Amino acid sequence: MGIRLQNVSAKYSKTRIIDRINLELNGGDIILGPNGSGKTTLFRTIIGINVFSEGSIEIDGVDTSRIKSTPGLLSTNLEEVYNLLRVPVRDLAKLYIELGKGDFSRFLSMVEEFEVFGVLNKRLDELSAGQKRILCNLIALAMDVKYVLLDEPFENMDPARRVKMAKILMNWDGGIIMNTHATWLLDEFSNWRAHLMFHGRMYGPIKVDDLLKARIVEGRREDSISFTIGEKSFSLVSGDKGLCLTEIDSLDRLFEVGL
Amino acid sequence: MNTLLLKMFLKQMFRNPYAWGWGFFFVSFWLIMGTYVFSLEMPTGLPAETYFSYTGSWFSMSLVYSFSALAVGIVESTYHSSFSLRYLTRYSTLDSKRYYLVSIISTMVFFSVFSILLGVETSSIYSFRFGVQLVPKKPFELTLASILSALFIYVLSSSVAYLILVLKKPRLITFASFLPLVISYPLLFLQLYVDIGYIVVLSPFNAVNSLLYHYYSGISVPRGPIIKSGQASAVIEPSYFWASLISWIFLLSMLNLILIGRQKGISIEELRQV
Numbered sequence: 175m176g177i178r179l180q181n182v183s184a185k186y187s188k189t190r191i192i193d194r195i196n197l198e199l200n201g202g203d204i205i206l207g208p209n210g211s212g213k214t215t216l217f218r219t220i221i222g223i224n225v226f227s228e229g230s231i232e233i234d235g236v237d238t239s240r241i242k243s244t245p246g247l248l249s250t251n252l253e254e255v256y257n258l259l260r261v262p263v264r265d266l267a268k269l270y271i272e273l274g275k276g277d278f279s280r281f282l283s284m285v286e287e288f289e290v291f292g293v294l295n296k297r298l299d300e301l302s303a304g305q306k307r308i309l310c311n312l313i314a315l316a317m318d319v320k321y322v323l324l325d326e327p328f329e330n331m332d333p334a335r336r337v338k339m340a341k342i343l344m345n346w347d348g349g350i351i352m353n354t355h356a357t358w359l360l361d362e363f364s365n366w367r368a369h370l371m372f373h374g375r376m377y378g379p380i381k382v383d384d385l386l387k388a389r390i391v392e393g394r395r396e397d398s399i400s401f402t403i404g405e406k407s408f409s410l411v412s413g414d415k416g417l418c419l420t421e422i423d424s425l426d427r428l429f430e431v432g433l
Numbered sequence: 434m435n436t437l438l439l440k441m442f443l444k445q446m447f448r449n450p451y452a453w454g455w456g457f458f459f460v461s462f463w464l465i466m467g468t469y470v471f472s473l474e475m476p477t478g479l480p481a482e483t484y485f486s487y488t489g490s491w492f493s494m495s496l497v498y499s500f501s502a503l504a505v506g507i508v509e510s511t512y513h514s515s516f517s518l519r520y521l522t523r524y525s526t527l528d529s530k531r532y533y534l535v536s537i538i539s540t541m542v543f544f545s546v547f548s549i550l551l552g553v554e555t556s557s558i559y560s561f562r563f564g565v566q567l568v569p570k571k572p573f574e575l576t577l578a579s580i581l582s583a584l585f586i587y588v589l590s591s592s593v594a595y596l597i598l599v600l601k602k603p604r605l606i607t608f609a610s611f612l613p614l615v616i617s618y619p620l621l622f623l624q625l626y627v628d629i630g631y632i633v634v635l636s637p638f639n640a641v642n643s644l645l646y647h648y649y650s651g652i653s654v655p656r657g658p659i660i661k662s663g664q665a666s667a668v669i670e671p672s673y674f675w676a677s678l679i680s681w682i683f684l685l686s687m688l689n690l691i692l693i694g695r696q697k698g699i700s701i702e703e704l705r706q707v
Contacts, residue, residue: 221520241523242523243522243525243528245524247524248524249524250520254516255517255521257514258514258517258518258521259441259445260445260510261441261448268437269441272437273435273521273525273526273527274524274525275526
């Protein structure tokens, strides 16, 4: 049945980060948006760890506020959920995976594959940003869950590990929902669905394959996905004119175009 | 109860260098000062009761300061784990009751180990210094008082952490985590040197201090300053201190339950301000 958001808004203090979003995620989804567009806040809101949110969020037909002690439903790589105890990563992973009814041996084999065995005896706060990201990804993937929410899963990783991670996600037998501002990986996930996010608003969905063929042009066009960056409007159209997403490395570049 | 969670809690506590530094070594330093520096003018050959009173007052104050130092860690870990707990209680087998039970048990075990270590240290060095065997007079009651003191510090610390979450004042967390230490320090010194009247019973820190002093030394707590124990005609029955301590634990537990229900956490951005 998937994850369904209806008219969802979220804010930090008085700043609105997510603005009346309607969205349906079933796995094989990429939330694509520049830094600061609200992607991570969206994940926090879905998980239920965001404080100020409005609207309705259901996971498999159950309102998230009613979900309690339900292993096997959802896992995430968001670093803030791994703050329960300040113990070495090996112990932390073992605890979370046991509580989430996951597979610790799968975690260990992935750790070996990513060659990060050496850091298991350190605490999460002692690791580099890249190591943290890998290990949080691996803990999330070691859970036997229906939906894995991965926040910028390739961020701060070296190219070799990025490729390894991409291969794992492409072949994953389950519902992966990830967000990213990077466009280099879109080729690898051509059969996934993309949802564009700018300034807390969602646009789409569109098949990644179609997104790759589309061009970004200034102005609003009928029968196409249009979005606003700053005070300018842009549309995704077919044809040869305009900017192709694969020409830019990150969606952050769109702001430069927008300016 | 989840044994792995308990094991991890204990691992976190026993491997915390700050807890050992401030809760044990710093307090041990003062215990040694009490033995070899502050007692220089104390003559030998005094009645054993005088040495027991002196040793008991050092032990009781040291243990309260040690527990108050350990409370800093409890406040901060309760506060910082709020996000993880909200995630785990939804998407894992962990429920909040089990988490708090494990958290309380591990705190009691950890604090008990510190009580035993400081108790053994105190009786060893003070016995050696004064040439009198100064082991606790009522070890069973002393253990019970230490365990309840640990429980009091736990409920106080978690109340402080939840209050900060309810008030959404993350910048206060560092100050708030030191509150037990800041409050206990002057209160205990006042009890040592001056007559603080009913505060000695009403204040939970003084109630803990009095119980520990009484069961270590076997001497009743005077109505005036502890330093004049033995000379005072009026004493306070330990039952008053027990009643005070148990009432505080009950009240703070109730406050905790209310605050847990009302707190909705704070945003991660606010958490990062700390």
